[in-house]
Amino acid sequence: EAGVTQSPTHLIKTRGQQATLRCSPISGHTSVYWYQQALGLGLQFLLWYDEGEERNRGNFPPRFSGRQFPNYSSELNVNALELEDSALYLCASSSWGNEQFFGPGTRLTVL
Amino acid sequence: DAKTTQPPSMDCAEGRAANLPCNHSTISGNEYVYWYRQIHSQGPQYIIHGLKNNETNEMASLIITEDRKSSTLILPHATLRDTAVYYCIVRVRHGYNQGGKLIFGQGTELSVKP
Numbered sequence: 001e002a003g004v005t006q007s008p009t010h011l012i013k014t015r016g017q018q019a020t021l022r023c024s025p026i027s028g029h030t031s032v033y034w035y036q037q038a039l040g041l042g043l044q045f046l047l048w049y050d051e052g053e054e055r056n057r058g059n060f061p062p063r064f065s066g067r068q069f070p071n072y073s074s075e076l077n078v079n080a081l082e083l084e085d086s087a088l089y090l091c092a093s094s095s096w097g098n099e100q101f102f103g104p105g106t107r108l109t110v111l
Numbered sequence: 112d113a114k115t116t117q118p119p120s121m122d123c124a125e126g127r128a129a130n131l132p133c134n135h136s137t138i139s140g141n142e143y144v145y146w147y148r149q150i151h152s153q154g155p156q157y158i159i160h161g162l163k164n165n166e167t168n169e170m171a172s173l174i175i176t177e178d179r180k181s182s183t184l185i186l187p188h189a190t191l192r193d194t195a196v197y198y199c200i201v202r203v204r205h206g207y208n209q210g211g212k213l214i215f216g217q218g219t220e221l222s223v224k225p
Binding site: 056 | 145152153154155156157160204211212213214215216217218
């Protein structure tokens with residue numbers, strides 16, 4: 001069974017640009033979660049999507065947004081990139097609030 | 112979600128059992144104990160979870176004290192590949208009404224040495 005996949009693996013942007021990160025959940029999982037892990041910091045919850053709707057968001061500014069598609073895949077968009085947005089962005093999926101399984105992450109570097 | 116306390120770091124000799132403790136003295140009756148680990152710069156990996164009974168799977172064993180205020184994750188024969196940060200998380204099983212998120216603390220950095 002394929003795990004959670006994320007693309008791209010690495011992404012380099014300049015300050016002020018927009019970044020789009022993608023996630024495909026495990027087959028059968030309807031929930032997708034996004035987390036940010038900045039260098040030296042812990043994993044911070046960003047967003048939770050379930051059945052196409054945003055269910056919860058963490059303490060992040062509105063320029064962090066996303067969506068979930070009918071096939072349950074998800075996009076995370078970060079607008080007006082700032083240097084401190086450089087981090088590992090992790091996507092996880094689950095079925096009905098059960099164990100979350102994580103993807104390998106997207107390393108975003110903002111120059 | 113209840114708060115957890117873990118030692119910041121531990122060492123273990125290869126081939127020996129690694130016992131990682133976690134304190135969760137404010138755990139509620141419907142909260143489970145989850146363990147994840149994160150190998151450097153990779154996504155966290157789910158290990159095991161339990162409510163009050165001891166649990167075992169192919170990766171590890173989870174021992175929860177009778178009062179549920181603490182638990183221990185046991186890796187029976189640690190290998191170099193088990194070197195990682197281990198996170199103990201307490202939350203309700205179906206987190207639909209609790210925002211769905213996992214709250215990661217600082218975890219325990221386990222170093223398995225030859």
